[in-house]
Amino acid sequence: MAGTPRLHHENGPGTSPGVQAVPLQELMMRLFKKAVVAHVVLLTSTAVALVAAQPASASTDDSFSVDTGSSPSCARYGSAAYIDYGEYGDDYVGVYDACKDGVGVKAWVWINGVLKGAQRNGSGFNTEVYFDIPNVTAHDRVGIKVCAQNGPSGTPFACGSRTEESHDG
Known part of the structure; x- marks a missing residue:
């Protein structure tokens, strides 16, 4: 093409000016x-x-669980578990509905004899709900009570309970 300027390439065709091959x-x-x-x-x-x-973890896992009493339809209505998330972690409790019977499960948790929370799982068979509790420290006593409960205002029944001392929080 006449009049089109041509670039001079130091390193040959296809290279940019000033770039070393x-x-x-x-x-x-x-x-x-x-x-x-x-x-x-x-x-x-x-x-x-x-x-x-x-997660920060204590050297001893202080987690434990407790079952409700038995159901006419199942070995248990459900269970609750304290989950030790470690010395500086976020401890919590899970409430599990283990029976397809239309009955919910409720759990309460105490630390050193002081009620710290309660949660009902009315979500149905094979579901679990969680709730936070204050972080447990060494030598705290954690108590859980779990019961079957027919409706949120029903009277709890078929209960189980357990209390454990934390080894290291």
């Missing part, structure tokens, strides 16, 4: 080294993130 083998080696460094950085970052994401 690099042999393919050297270029591949540079890319490989960068990939290895990036992989090591990624692995190190992931390992640090995983360690940081682990």
